[in-house]
Amino acid sequence: MNISYKDNNICIEGVEEFKLDATFDCGQCFRWDSTGDKFSGIIFGRHFNISERSKGIEIENSDKQDLEMIKDYFDLNTDYRLIREKLSRIHPNLKKSCDFSKGIRILKQDPWEALCSFIISQNNNIPRIKKIIFNLCLNFGDKIDENYYSFPSYSKIARLKEEELSIIRSGFRAKYILDAARKIENGNIIIDNIKHMSIEEARIELKKILGVGPKVAECTLLYGFHRLEAFPIDTWIKRAMNTLFPDINEEEFGEYKGVAQQYIFYYSRMNPNLFK
DNA sequence: GTCCAGGTTTTTA
């Protein structure tokens, strides 16, 4: 990996396996927009425009101080080539998923944002999930830039009444969002503790929240706590396991089964004809 | 109008 700075931009060269479109559009996050060849979004409360050039990734309006944060967010110190190689050996259809999804990195998102986002995702479609999350940020986050708002803190959400939250049109999920925010705010659930728990304990802890079942708990662990062994099973993964992997159990995907899940999800969603 | 969406809770038998 080679870092250079020019005109207030960071340029990161020589990262293998990093495609912005696949990383942002694979369903792990909901707040990055693409405008032409640029992606625009927020990392730790800062707004960045990022583009993919032939030589590498360029991040506008960033300097040396931002580098470690950006490397961490994009998980640039993990060798995804090695992960794909390991996974590819396990099953032919997993190899196909790995080949198709080359360039996806599992982002290290904020745990509260991941939790809240995947609570909203339940029994919902992706365009509407994005809309609800945008409205949540617009109404209760802080303005960072034109059209860009921070994800509101759980403290801020915990103080809201259900009717105040109704402006985001999240439907029956509103009370789940409030329950999550309040349980974290009042110390019933402590995010820093979950970071250090075994995955089994962490699952139990997260499922104390109303509206958090197995799927949302796994998504929170994978995308918010970077537990690469978490394996969320949604309708797409269920179908994929039945049709593409009838002869194998997910446990055989090993310590990186969360990454496997992401590759299978992306491969399946981008190729729905596989199931016809 | 009907169906469905990165599920979970509540009700029913």
Added chain:
DNA sequence: TAAAAACATGGA
């Protein structure tokens, strides 16, 4: 205990 039904909302 396990299987249905209900849950809000909006786009196809």
